[in-house]
Amino acid sequence: MLTYQYSSPSTIQKKNGQEEILLSKYSEVQKKDASCFFWGKLTNPYLTARCLLTLSKVVKSSFNLSPFQMAMLKDPIVTAGNERIRFEAFSHCAGVYARVDVLPDGHDGEFLENGTTNVDFNEPMLAALGSVRKQEKVVLSVGKKEVSLSKNGQKVVERKVPLPTKWIKGLTTVQLFLADSESVFKFNRIQAIQLIRSIPKGKIKNDYYLVMRGNRPQFSPVKTNNSICIGGLHRLRLLESLIPLADSLEVFGHPKQQSSTWQLYFGNVRFSFSLSRDFWRGFSGEGAALESLVEDVPMSWIQHFDNYSYANQTFNPTMLAIEENMDFSQVDNLTGRLSAMGLLGYDLDDNAFFYRRLPFKLNRILSLNPRLKNAEKLITDGKVKILSHADNRVEGQVGGTGVNHLVLLEGERQRCTCTWFSQYQGERGICKHILAVKKLVANQ
Amino acid sequence: MNNNDKITQLLTKEDLKGTIPYLKTLDKKEKKQLTPFLKKQFKYYRDSVQINKNKWGRRATAIQDRILIRLAMTCFDLRTFRTHVWSFDKELMDEILAFYEPNWLSEYINSFGNNDWMPNTLSYTWVMEQTEKGRLVPNDMLITRTLCNAIITYGRNWKDSTFTPENLEKYDLTLKEHFWNFFHFESNVYHVSRWVQFKDKKAKEAATWINVITDLAKRGKLPRLRLLKECLAAANRDFNRNLINWYMDLFLNLAPTTGELLDLQAELFQVSLSPQSKPVNVILKLCKQLVKEPAFNSELFTENAPVLLASETKSVVNSTLMVLDKLAKKTPEQRLTICTTVCDVFLHRTANLQTRAAKIISKYGDAKDESLLSALDPFQFNILSEAKKLLVDFLPAVEVVVEDLDTASLGPVIVPKLSLNKVIHLPENFDDLSFLANQALVGNESWQIEILPAAILKFQHEMTEANINKLKPAFQRAYKYVFGRVGNARIGDSERLLAHFLGEYIQVIEQQPSKLEVLRTMLKDYLRKEDEWKANWSNYRLRKVSLSTWSNWGNTTIYEPLKAILIYAIDLLKKGSDLPLLSTPTHAPYWIDPLVFVKRLSKYQYADALPNQADWQLAISRMAFENLEAAAKLAKVLLKGEVLEMALFLLENKVPQQTDFRYIQEWKIAALTKGKRDTYGLSLFFPEEMSDELLGQFKYAFKRTSRKGKDYNYQTRKYEEKIIHEKEMIVGTQKKASLPAWWDGLVNWIRPKSSVATFFLFDYIQLKTLWGMGNHEITRYTSLTPNNPSVLLGIVTKKFLNRPQYWGQADKKAVRLISEDLLNNWRGGDEMMHLFLCNALIGADKTNRTLAAEIWLKGVTEQNIDAKLMGQIIGQMVQIEFFPLKRLLEVLQEVMFNVSSNHNRALLQLLQEIILQLPVKPIRNTKGLLEIYQELLAVVAIETHRIDLNDKLEGWKSVGSLKKVVRQLMAA
Numbered sequence A: 001m002l003t004y005q006y007s008s009p010s011t012i013q014k015k016n017g018q019e020e021i022l023l024s025k026y027s028e029v030q031k032k033d034a035s036c037f038f039w040g041k042l043t044n045p046y047l048t049a050r051c052l053l054t055l056s057k058v059v060k061s062s063f064n065l066s067p068f069q070m071a072m073l074k075d076p077i078v079t080a081g082n083e084r085i086r087f088e089a090f091s092h093c094a095g096v097y098a099r100v101d102v103l104p105d106g107h108d109g110e111f112l113e114n115g116t117t118n119v120d121f122n123e124p125m126l127a128a129l130g131s132v133r134k135q136e137k138v139v140l141s142v143g144k145k146e147v148s149l150s151k152n153g154q155k156v157v158e159r160k161v162p163l164p165t166k167w168i169k170g171l172t173t174v175q176l177f178l179a180d181s182e183s184v185f186k187f188n189r190i191q192a193i194q195l196i197r198s199i200p201k202g203k204i205k206n207d208y209y210l211v212m213r214g215n216r217p218q219f220s221p222v223k224t225n226n227s228i229c230i231g232g233l234h235r236l237r238l239l240e241s242l243i244p245l246a247d248s249l250e251v252f253g254h255p256k257q258q259s260s261t262w263q264l265y266f267g268n269v270r271f272s273f274s275l276s277r278d279f280w281r282g283f284s285g286e287g288a289a290l291e292s293l294v295e296d297v298p299m300s301w302i303q304h305f306d307n308y309s310y311a312n313q314t315f316n317p318t319m320l321a322i323e324e325n326m327d328f329s330q331v332d333n334l335t336g337r338l339s340a341m342g343l344l345g346y347d348l349d350d351n352a353f354f355y356r357r358l359p360f361k362l363n364r365i366l367s368l369n370p371r372l373k374n375a376e377k378l379i380t381d382g383k384v385k386i387l388s389h390a391d392n393r394v395e396g397q398v399g400g401t402g403v404n405h406l407v408l409l410e411g412e413r414q415r416c417t418c419t420w421f422s423q424y425q426g427e428r429g430i431c432k433h434i435l436a437v438k439k440l441v442a443n444q
Numbered sequence B: 001m002n003n004n005d006k007i008t009q010l011l012t013k014e015d016l017k018g019t020i021p022y023l024k025t026l027d028k029k030e031k032k033q034l035t036p037f038l039k040k041q042f043k044y045y046r047d048s049v050q051i052n053k054n055k056w057g058r059r060a061t062a063i064q065d066r067i068l069i070r071l072a073m074t075c076f077d078l079r080t081f082r083t084h085v086w087s088f089d090k091e092l093m094d095e096i097l098a099f100y101e102p103n104w105l106s107e108y109i110n111s112f113g114n115n116d117w118m119p120n121t122l123s124y125t126w127v128m129e130q131t132e133k134g135r136l137v138p139n140d141m142l143i144t145r146t147l148c149n150a151i152i153t154y155g156r157n158w159k160d161s162t163f164t165p166e167n168l169e170k171y172d173l174t175l176k177e178h179f180w181n182f183f184h185f186e187s188n189v190y191h192v193s194r195w196v197q198f199k200d201k202k203a204k205e206a207a208t209w210i211n212v213i214t215d216l217a218k219r220g221k222l223p224r225l226r227l228l229k230e231c232l233a234a235a236n237r238d239f240n241r242n243l244i245n246w247y248m249d250l251f252l253n254l255a256p257t258t259g260e261l262l263d264l265q266a267e268l269f270q271v272s273l274s275p276q277s278k279p280v281n282v283i284l285k286l287c288k289q290l291v292k293e294p295a296f297n298s299e300l301f302t303e304n305a306p307v308l309l310a311s312e313t314k315s316v317v318n319s320t321l322m323v324l325d326k327l328a329k330k331t332p333e334q335r336l337t338i339c340t341t342v343c344d345v346f347l348h349r350t351a352n353l354q355t356r357a358a359k360i361i362s363k364y365g366d367a368k369d370e371s372l373l374s375a376l377d378p379f380q381f382n383i384l385s386e387a388k389k390l391l392v393d394f395l396p397a398v399e400v401v402v403e404d405l406d407t408a409s410l411g412p413v414i415v416p417k418l419s420l421n422k423v424i425h426l427p428e429n430f431d432d433l434s435f436l437a438n439q440a441l442v443g444n445e446s447w448q449i450e451i452l453p454a455a456i457l458k459f460q461h462e463m464t465e466a467n468i469n470k471l472k473p474a475f476q477r478a479y480k481y482v483f484g485r486v487g488n489a490r491i492g493d494s495e496r497l498l499a500h501f502l503g504e505y506i507q508v509i510e511q512q513p514s515k516l517e518v519l520r521t522m523l524k525d526y527l528r529k530e531d532e533w534k535a536n537w538s539n540y541r542l543r544k545v546s547l548s549t550w551s552n553w554g555n556t557t558i559y560e561p562l563k564a565i566l567i568y569a570i571d572l573l574k575k576g577s578d579l580p581l582l583s584t585p586t587h588a589p590y591w592i593d594p595l596v597f598v599k600r601l602s603k604y605q606y607a608d609a610l611p612n613q614a615d616w617q618l619a620i621s622r623m624a625f626e627n628l629e630a631a632a633k634l635a636k637v638l639l640k641g642e643v644l645e646m647a648l649f650l651l652e653n654k655v656p657q658q659t660d661f662r663y664i665q666e667w668k669i670a671a672l673t674k675g676k677r678d679t680y681g682l683s684l685f686f687p688e689e690m691s692d693e694l695l696g697q698f699k700y701a702f703k704r705t706s707r708k709g710k711d712y713n714y715q716t717r718k719y720e721e722k723i724i725h726e727k728e729m730i731v732g733t734q735k736k737a738s739l740p741a742w743w744d745g746l747v748n749w750i751r752p753k754s755s756v757a758t759f760f761l762f763d764y765i766q767l768k769t770l771w772g773m774g775n776h777e778i779t780r781y782t783s784l785t786p787n788n789p790s791v792l793l794g795i796v797t798k799k800f801l802n803r804p805q806y807w808g809q810a811d812k813k814a815v816r817l818i819s820e821d822l823l824n825n826w827r828g829g830d831e832m833m834h835l836f837l838c839n840a841l842i843g844a845d846k847t848n849r850t851l852a853a854e855i856w857l858k859g860v861t862e863q864n865i866d867a868k869l870m871g872q873i874i875g876q877m878v879q880i881e882f883f884p885l886k887r888l889l890e891v892l893q894e895v896m897f898n899v900s901s902n903h904n905r906a907l908l909q910l911l912q913e914i915i916l917q918l919p920v921k922p923i924r925n926t927k928g929l930l931e932i933y934q935e936l937l938a939v940v941a942i943e944t945h946r947i948d949l950n951d952k953l954e955g956w957k958s959v960g961s962l963k964k965v966v967r968q969l970m971a972a
Helices: A044-061 A122-130 A165-180 A188-197 A231-237 A299-308 A317-323 A330-340 A364-365 A370-379 A418-422 A432-444 B003-010 B016-025 B028-045 B064-077 B080-083 B091-099 B105-114 B124-132 B140-151 B166-168 B172-177 B178-183 B210-219 B224-234 B240-254 B260-263 B265-273 B276-288 B298-311 B312-331 B332-347 B351-364 B370-382 B386-389 B432-444 B447-457 B464-480 B492-509 B517-536 B557-575 B595-605 B613-621 B627-639 B641-652 B662-675 B683-684 B688-694 B742-752 B775-783 B790-800 B810-825 B831-841 B847-862 B866-877 B883-896 B901-917 B928-941 B949-955 B963-971
Strands: A002-008 A011-015 A018-023 A038-042 A078-082 A082-090 A096-102 A107-111 A117-120 A137-142 A157-161 A182-188 A208-213 A216-221 A228-230 A248-253 A257-266 A269-276 A344-346 A351-353 A386-388 A393-399 A404-411 A413-416 B047-050 B055-058 B700-713 B718-731
Touching: A002 B775, A011 B742, A038 A165, A044 A082, A044 A096, A044 A137, A044 A231, A044 A364, A082 A165, A096 A165, A096 A231, A107 A137, A165 A257, A165 A269, A165 A344, A165 B386, A182 A188, A182 A208, A182 A330, A188 A216, A188 A231, A188 A248, A188 B332, A228 A248, A228 A257, A231 A257, A257 A413, A299 A317, A317 A330, A330 A344, A330 A351, A330 B091, A364 B949, A370 A432, A386 A432, A393 A432, A393 B265, A404 A432, A404 B432, A404 B464, A413 A432, A418 A432, A418 B386, A418 B432, B003 B028, B016 B064, B028 B064, B028 B080, B028 B718, B064 B080, B064 B091, B080 B105, B105 B124, B105 B370, B124 B140, B124 B172, B140 B166, B140 B178, B140 B210, B166 B172, B166 B210, B166 B492, B172 B178, B172 B517, B178 B224, B210 B224, B210 B240, B224 B240, B224 B260, B224 B265, B260 B265, B260 B276, B265 B298, B265 B928, B276 B298, B276 B312, B298 B312, B298 B332, B298 B949, B312 B332, B332 B370, B351 B386, B351 B790, B386 B928, B432 B464, B432 B492, B447 B492, B447 B557, B464 B492, B464 B517, B464 B688, B492 B557, B492 B775, B517 B963, B557 B613, B595 B613, B595 B627, B595 B641, B613 B662, B627 B641, B627 B883, B641 B662, B662 B683, B662 B688, B683 B688, B718 B790, B775 B790, B775 B810, B831 B847, B831 B866, B847 B883, B847 B901, B866 B901, B883 B928, B883 B949, B901 B928, B901 B949, B949 B963
Parallel strands: A018 A137
Antiparallel strands: A002 A157, A011 A018, A038 A107, A038 A137, A078 A082, A078 A117, A082 A096, A096 A269, A182 A248, A208 A216, A208 A228, A248 A257, A257 A269, A344 A351, A386 A393, A393 A404, A404 A413, B047 B055, B700 B718
């Protein structure tokens, strides 16, 4: 359970002939006592407002069978810095990730501080967002510029929200899917509208594929070469009201068809929308980060990175490796680990990670990855045996429920006799048994 | 007497009066100490006991229960209270609150606001009373939901409720603050009196919130403008459809004046983002009236128009166009923006919408304006012929030509059955086998269940203790299936059957010298649990590890061939034989390379052994007719006698010298496998009609039928007899039963299920149900006769697809899986395959329709689909309106139309055949079909309208809605 403590609710007010959107902020882990991250005019207020409204729709949505708590709106996270403002959020089920990027040309303002924070999204504010017009002058403020409004440090708005671990875990995992994704299709506005209108009605249980037929993109239940697999296609309907306003749409596919990302371009504002493999599977349970967590990375490196990075700064692992005199082979692990700790986001257009520290306590974030914890428990309980270790081949035996599982690591290939691995063949991350063997071998 | 004794006394003596005086004497510490004892009392008194011979119930009497609740409320913390008390008794609550206020009261009462269920007795008045007394801090949801019911006072008797709108004026806060929650939180304000029976019958009509609010607004108790604003804002929230529509009903009921509407324009246009179509339609209707007003904000409307024009609801697009038309007339300076915006309409493939948009552009657009021309340009491909005529000045003279499609964009490329990338490899070592065993049980690939027995045969001599331990996870999982401990949609009956095979195999291992105690213990554990279940539940059916007696739910015989082969594999394992299974596929998903088939068969001849009939027949049935020459050559070297003759009949189509066959059943299978390619065997072994039906070539007809049925009349509350008219597809010969159904049942029961001596594969290809199938089950059914997919299609069509609607989800899934299989293997098909395709194309599931359309696209590209035949089949269906034509129109427009010139020509042929058979009295959506036909004629310039259709069209000349399109077609 997380309690958001805002000094005041987010509002839109008319001041001196212009609308001012004040986004009230709160962070559990704010490094500096910054009252305001950003203050300035939006170049394209109408489109930014529409993107934020769609973002709020994503947060309110839920596509699996978990209890739906509409009233418990989880607030988006904003990262301001490096001339960019990014709003990130997840659906309740952690299967849809959305981000609004206001790019350097998308605003004319100053970054008083840089950082990441939760921002209050309340119903009246969202209703007011809907009324923002194209020609209007709108000022955005992430945090209050005038500190004096907060009375004696008293918190005016308190909202208790059950923040499921899967929500945070999704935020720490989705970057790895994005980093693996590649651009497959680019559509103009008309193609995009056509495409979104062709989504079949109702809840779609089987997979659909995005295919090109001549000049026309289409959703088809048939897999073809170069098609992108989309599970739970109906989730794309969240974009229905936004697509008619976009200039273009770019679709990124995951090489193992485990996610798809839909990026809408509105000039200097960008809306990214990522779907997990299936509507009943969130990004949270996929175990994408597990491999990189096998080998420990010294905390000092992470600390160094955290201390000297600023929000939205592009993460250059090679530079960090040189500065910290790290082994290059550990750079990939470091990226995975930093991402799993909520310190990195991923920008598909820049093709690079960027720094942003999730505004949650680190112990909240590190309490995730149950599979890793289970693997560690297997080692602690002495249930992992290495039967043979020669050249590129490791044969291990890991105690399961009533049976011992055979684990074989042969170069890149890794196999286990447990049901999880038999069923998914590593597509949803490695199982705890393989993880345990790898961890034991790495620490030997 | 200590507290425990006192409580025992209160409960045993049912001393309700004494409870409160006693509770008053307890301090905080004593209350806490009493908690464990009270929990025990709850458990004891809430236990179910036999009250008399026929009645079971709680041990506690009503009075004892009340005493317990009083005690719980005073002594328990909230968590414990909630686990013990589920009801809400207002009177009891009042009694306690008179002397004690638990610190969790607010949290407890507020929780009802967030629950699905809220007690009727928890009224708004009570909440307000407690709030005024300072006991309760209500949250918004509680206020909203209790206030919802405030206009009704429930009587003691459920029919005695009264309408009490005056309750709203008791407290100042009610109308000032609480009332407005209705617009911010979801509630059932829209149907609060739906199930309520009033003492005064007339009150039912009056007791709606819309009436109450309208009245309050009239009396000036609620500010009108705020009400109107809130209604519009709420229409955009993510509430349920009924509630959102209610806000609009309220808005209209408040009858906003033109002046008010003009003041509210910004809010009004925001409704265009509503998730529901009704609010959008309502505001567009109002806009149509407002547009003529000088104060109408035309810029704001045009700004919002793109979202409205992208709507899937045609009426929304139509109304928006009407408003834009008027706006363009009124504001010349906006004409260019309006014309550019209107271009989006050409994304809709609806003729009248496009025509309306084209009229606006042609009327107000400037044909020389570059920005308008470039806005229109990308839509050229989508503009229908009538709109095109209107836009002739705006479009380039060059005709857009539909390019032919790249076949790679049309589903999987069909590769030879025996392609290298489809080779199925047997495990190379024991480790591979142990991973395969687990994968086969979770159903990763359809063929793994058949590879596993072959792989076990391969490694049967390596079953050392260490190796068996590697298989233990698979054995454990097999036991879990056998003993019903796993429920998973991926797992079908084939996996369960395989689990029984593994279970039997464990018994084979145990009989060998290297006995493994661990496996035995595992089985014992499961058997012990079975016994426990049986002891607790007298009608529990014990499960057994027995392969021979296994049958699936519904006793479908289709699993018998696989079962017979698994039993045979166990026999081979028992004997330690190295003979291979003949039917194990060599290429995914179910094909056997004839070369391998010959080699396997030769091992039997070499060992002088007779193959198992099921195994042999299935192997013949699965033979891929590729590499035939090399296989025949090898057969002549390795095989001899009748087996060689049969192999050559299959591989070279060589007619045997003699007809005195020893392996008659296998010869029959060989003849059926060759199917229509065979000119010898079929006529020799079967009468013509029989071979047709065995190969799934049933005769079919579409008929209207009627039967007597009963319908429930809600007004009279009685079932009434009525004639139910149905449409049906009759497939195959309908035999009249000469003997009662139970006789067939008895014969089936007595008949041996898989008698090896008389095994004939086709006897077992029967389906009773499609329920509970795993993902691969359809592929496995097809794998029984892969050379003749119609065998399965015929059965499925006959039994499960003979109505316009699917019987259930299982049928829908089966059609999807079969269609996917067909798509992967479509090399042209017979009439039954076309019938199945047509059935899927018009079926009640969009995914299946699209899949069938994809097969069509592919078939047309590869020129192996018969468009005329499909047109004739669908034509027969439309004759009796077997399905709503709308289904076909959707798929025609969205998937099949304008894909390439070849596709358009084939589609034209299909439509002509359908139109020929349309009934004289036009059915619904005939116009839509004719419009598509007309559009196709325009696109496929080289084809012309078929004159023989004119007789049909002639009859529709006088039909109002068809007049125009018929006239244009006949003139074409």
